[in-house]
Amino acid sequence: MHAQPYVGRFAPTPSGHLHFGSLVAALASFLDARHQRGVWLVRVEDLDQPRVVSGATEHILRTLECYGLEWDGEIVYQSQRIERYESILASWLVEGKAYHCDCSRQQIAAYGGVYPGTCASRGLVAAGDRAIRVRVPAEPLGFVDRLQGPVSQSLQDEVGDIAVRRRDGVIAYQLAVVADDIAQGVTDVVRGADLLDSTPRQIWLYHLLGEALPAYLHVPLIMRPDGEKLSKRLGSAPLEPQRTAITLWRALAALRQAPPRSLHGAGVKELLAWAIANWRVEAIPATAHILEDSI
Structure with a gap:
């Protein structure tokens, strides 16, 4: 049992329509919250405006409603919360927890994608094309996922200091x-296993902010037969409203819930x-991951 009331969430990026893989993740999050008589929120992660597809947010929300995935409270849009993020960054810069960086992706790629700390002691000042990075600890960070089990990562060796604002200002x-x-007040994060590797980075940011961690549950991704995950980038088919009950049954089967x-x-409600x-x-x-054609 939770010491505090369960609060879960689904946080789609409106870079395209909702596809089957996204539905499986949303359904897992929704069922976990409702089974524990918890709150289920929807947040739109629309910070990267060039990637936002016109009409995608409305389509995603309408699709969730079609599948009976009704959320609680008001929808939060990240694009309306930039002031809060900037405030956190300003504090970290003052405290020496973060610094400005002008390294390009190409330069970092030369180190296998692990940021080598080039700008950590350069004392760069703010400029239009400079990222902001947070210093990471030398010791590994770990957590126990509710499904995937123990996960541990050395941020210093595998990631390097984390970019918390990109060079383009996003x-x-x-x-x-x-x-x-x-x-x-999210207590439980239920999402796709593609974000498992991001979790230690997020744990470190929780630590810097002095906040308690949520519980994590990373569900398998739905993969196409060619080994690619279903994604908006690859143009995976949007969900068809007229096939909601059949598709919902398939999503439950993907999660091995066996109605x-x-x-x-x-029907959907039943x-x-x-x-x-x-x-x-x-x-x-x-x-x-789970292969789509095995469902």
Whole structure:
């Protein structure tokens, strides 16, 4: 049981329409929250405005409603919270926890993508094309995922100091997601396993902000037969509103929730009611991905 009331969330990026892989992640988050009589929030992660597709936010929200995934409270838009992120960055810069960096991606690629700390002691001042990086600890950071088990990472050796604002001025995902989860009182993060490697970075930012960590549950990604994950970038097919009950059944099957045969042909409302009552995290495969054609 939770010491505090459960607060979960689904945080889509409006870079395209909702596809089957996104639905599986949203459904897992929704069922975990509702099974524990918790709150389920929706947050739109629209910071990277050049990637935002016109009409995608409305389509995502309408699709969630079609599938009976009804959220609590007002929707939060990251693009309206930039002042909060900038305030955190200003504090970290003053405290020496962060610094400005003018290294290009090409320069960092020469070090295998691990930032070598080039600008850590250069004392660069703010400028239009400079990123902001947070200093990371030497010791490894770990956590126990509710499905995937223990995860540990040495940020210094595997990532380097974390970019929390990009060179183009866009606030980095790692900072925004942590700041928003704290602000919204999120106790449980349920999302795709592609974000498993990001979690130690986020744990470090929680530490810098002096806040308690949420519980984490990373569900397998749905992969295409060619080994690529279903994604908006690859133009994965948007969900069809007229096939909601069939698609919901497939999403439950992907999460290995196994509705009874008596529910074949049932509507969305009935399927969800069963799934909420019978939600079993331990039934989900503890793998990074599931092939779409195996569902």
